[in-house]
Amino acid sequence: MRGLFISVVWVYFAALLIGPIAYLCVQAFGGGLTVFLNEVVRPEAVHGFWLTAEITLIVLLLNVIFGTVTAMVLARQRFWGQTFLSGLIDLPFSVSPVITGFMLILLVGPGTILGTWFGTMEMKILYALPAMILVTLFVTFPFVVRELTPILLAIGTESEEAARTLGANEWQIFLRVTLPAIRWGMIYGATLTIARAIGEFGAVLVVSGNILQLTQTATLHIYQSYVDFNYVGAYAVAAVLLAVSFLILMILELVKTRSSAVTEQSISIPMVQP
Amino acid sequence: MKIEVRRLSKRFGSVEAVSDVSFTVKEGELLGLLGPSGSGKTTVLRMIAGLECASSGDIFIDHVRVNDLSVQQRNIGFVFQHYALFKHMTVSENIAFGLSIKKWAKPQIHQRVADLLQLMGLPGLGSRYPHQLSGGQRQRVAIARALAPRPSVLLLDEPFGAVDAQVRQELREWLIRLHDELAVTSLFVTHDQEEAMEVSNRLIVFSKGRLEQIGSPAEVYEDPATEFVARFIGSMNIVEAEVKQGIAHVAGLEFPAPEFPDGHRIRIGFRPYYIKLSEDPNHFRQPARLRHVYFLGVAYRLEIETDSGLILRSRMNKEEFRQRRFQVGQPVSYAITHFRILPQDQAPHGSVPHILDSPLTP
Numbered sequence: 001m002r003g004l005f006i007s008v009v010w011v012y013f014a015a016l017l018i019g020p021i022a023y024l025c026v027q028a029f030g031g032g033l034t035v036f037l038n039e040v041v042r043p044e045a046v047h048g049f050w051l052t053a054e055i056t057l058i059v060l061l062l063n064v065i066f067g068t069v070t071a072m073v074l075a076r077q078r079f080w081g082q083t084f085l086s087g088l089i090d091l092p093f094s095v096s097p098v099i100t101g102f103m104l105i106l107l108v109g110p111g112t113i114l115g116t117w118f119g120t121m122e123m124k125i126l127y128a129l130p131a132m133i134l135v136t137l138f139v140t141f142p143f144v145v146r147e148l149t150p151i152l153l154a155i156g157t158e159s160e161e162a163a164r165t166l167g168a169n170e171w172q173i174f175l176r177v178t179l180p181a182i183r184w185g186m187i188y189g190a191t192l193t194i195a196r197a198i199g200e201f202g203a204v205l206v207v208s209g210n211i212l213q214l215t216q217t218a219t220l221h222i223y224q225s226y227v228d229f230n231y232v233g234a235y236a237v238a239a240v241l242l243a244v245s246f247l248i249l250m251i252l253e254l255v256k257t258r259s260s261a262v263t264e265q266s267i268s269i270p271m272v273q274p
Numbered sequence: 275m276k277i278e279v280r281r282l283s284k285r286f287g288s289v290e291a292v293s294d295v296s297f298t299v300k301e302g303e304l305l306g307l308l309g310p311s312g313s314g315k316t317t318v319l320r321m322i323a324g325l326e327c328a329s330s331g332d333i334f335i336d337h338v339r340v341n342d343l344s345v346q347q348r349n350i351g352f353v354f355q356h357y358a359l360f361k362h363m364t365v366s367e368n369i370a371f372g373l374s375i376k377k378w379a380k381p382q383i384h385q386r387v388a389d390l391l392q393l394m395g396l397p398g399l400g401s402r403y404p405h406q407l408s409g410g411q412r413q414r415v416a417i418a419r420a421l422a423p424r425p426s427v428l429l430l431d432e433p434f435g436a437v438d439a440q441v442r443q444e445l446r447e448w449l450i451r452l453h454d455e456l457a458v459t460s461l462f463v464t465h466d467q468e469e470a471m472e473v474s475n476r477l478i479v480f481s482k483g484r485l486e487q488i489g490s491p492a493e494v495y496e497d498p499a500t501e502f503v504a505r506f507i508g509s510m511n512i513v514e515a516e517v518k519q520g521i522a523h524v525a526g527l528e529f530p531a532p533e534f535p536d537g538h539r540i541r542i543g544f545r546p547y548y549i550k551l552s553e554d555p556n557h558f559r560q561p562a563r564l565r566h567v568y569f570l571g572v573a574y575r576l577e578i579e580t581d582s583g584l585i586l587r588s589r590m591n592k593e594e595f596r597q598r599r600f601q602v603g604q605p606v607s608y609a610i611t612h613f614r615i616l617p618q619d620q621a622p623h624g625s626v627p628h629i630l631d632s633p634l635t636p
Contacts, residue, residue, distance in 0.1 A: 161358065162352065162358040164346060165325070165351065166371055166420075167375045167376055169346065176371075
């Protein structure tokens with residue numbers, strides 16, 4: 001019986017994860033390392049990597065800053081509409097990324113009020129970097145907030161108040177008391193944001209226009225190569241993204257063990273008797 | 275005087291948590307704020323600290339009105355019930371926090387931290403993290419951290435509420451010694467009447483946001499200003515009686531009450547050790563039945579029921595109890611040697627927590 005269950009788990013993993021990944025690697029490296037490298041260093045591919053990196057970094061920065069501020073406000077303030085806002089946080093998880101893209105087109109597309117206004121300001125939003133950053137921000141928005149809000153609620157305000165009675169100003173309190181307490185959650189949320197930003201496809205496809213060497217990210221390049229029957233090119237770039245994702249997952253696991261070790265410590269039984 | 279509070283009130287929405295409280299704390303005094311939970315005592319403490327702002331009234335520290343000063347400007351030390359230590363900092367770093375904020379020089383900080391570790395009985399623990407300490411040690415670190423920047427007053431919110439009974443007793447004695455040594459004006463909040471009596475020079479009894487009484491532990495115990503204080507401090511039997519021709523009658527008992535008119539209802543209180551009991555049903559005038567005997571360690575509590583169904587608590591020390599032969603259920607007789615007519619409260623109090631015999635009563 002036990003053997004049966006273990007076999008089922010193996011088969012499940014093999015069919016869903018190991019098989020496809022192995023096949024991907026075989027396809028990417030099947031023609032030899034030179035063919036793989038040729039595909040990876042093609043100008044379109046390199047541009048795709050850079051664009052993905054650019055979007056990811058900007059989104060990461062914005063998401064960590066605004067995610068932290070949002071979590072602080074939601075956890076520490078009482079205000080009108082708070083429950084409504086808290087309920088909205090998870091919305092990006094339940095909306096399909098393609099719909100996210102369409103929502104942005106409906107908002108700032110040609111012919112709309114906002115779109116016309118941006119047009120007269122000569123600001124290009126749609127089919128350009130700003131739209132791609134906006135949709136990626138939308139789909140990654142919950143990660144940092146969802147990580148930090150429960151941590152902030154759990155640590156409470158007593159140590160911040162203690163710092164205040166010891167003369168610390170709000171900025172000192174944040175840097176020296178709050179931030180160290182939430183840093184692992186912040187790193188966890190940031191890692192999830194990076195992974196999601198690198199892999200985002202649907203929303204970016206809709207708002208980018210998928211213009212070669214202009215608005216084509218790494219995932220869009222994979223898609224385009226596949227459509228153009230350049231299977232080796234698609235697999236090669238996919239293998240690189242896979243490696244990056246794997247690295248991020250490893251970091252995530254490391255953070256998880258580290259942060260759970262920290263929480264366990266803080267609730268552990270006192271080691272020293274008075 | 276060190277701290278003066280004048281007509282202080284605090285409203286949370288429509289709830290008045292603290293209403294019209296005034297008192298002063300003398301230089302070097304250790305003053306206890308005592309009351310059941312939700313009585314507003316912690317709110318008073320937090321308003322003095324500046325962690326809560328007052329709805330009305332004035333607070334003075336060192337003769338300076340501090341209402342409009344921020345927490346940081348008030349120069350107070352605050353100790354939280356759950357320690358509120360910085361978990362990611364060592365004991366030394368915790369104690370040094372306030373000093374580094376105030377930009378003390380490194381050698382001075384080092385010296386101050388070492389001195390405080392010594393004073394708090396924590397030598398050698400400077401490099402430990404809070405999670406490596408016991409509850410009692412953590413609270414001492416919290417007190418050291420609060421004292422480090424030399425605050426003009428020390429405010430403690432239920433300082434020993436989170437540690438177990440034995441450690442609590444040790445910490446109390448330690449706090450008294452520390453206060454004798456440092457003489458820093460201190461205000462501490464507690465719901466434990468025993469703790470308040472033992473630790474305070476003077477204490478303030480709170481109930482429902484109001485100041486019920488302020489005085490030395492002995493004054494508050496011997497001469498409660500309100501029925502609430504009588505019930506809350508120590509244990510007291512309380513009966514209600516109607517006055518007829520200068521005498522209050524209840525359950526066959528008669529209490530002289532010449533100052534009250536006929537038909538007036540008064541409440542009479544007597545401490546358990548003011549009831550004398552005899553196993554001989556005819557020894558005293560009043561008959562009763564022994565319902566229950568409770569062992570309290572230093573004494574016994576004997577619960578009796580009078581013929582009219584009144585249940586009274588008596589107290590007898592261990593030696594005396596052992597010389598007598600009381601059996602649960604037997605008829606006994608009793609007499610009340612002292613009583614007091616309780617002051618009438620303006621507003622009737624709801625249910626008051628049932629207080630067991632205080633070990634303070636001999």
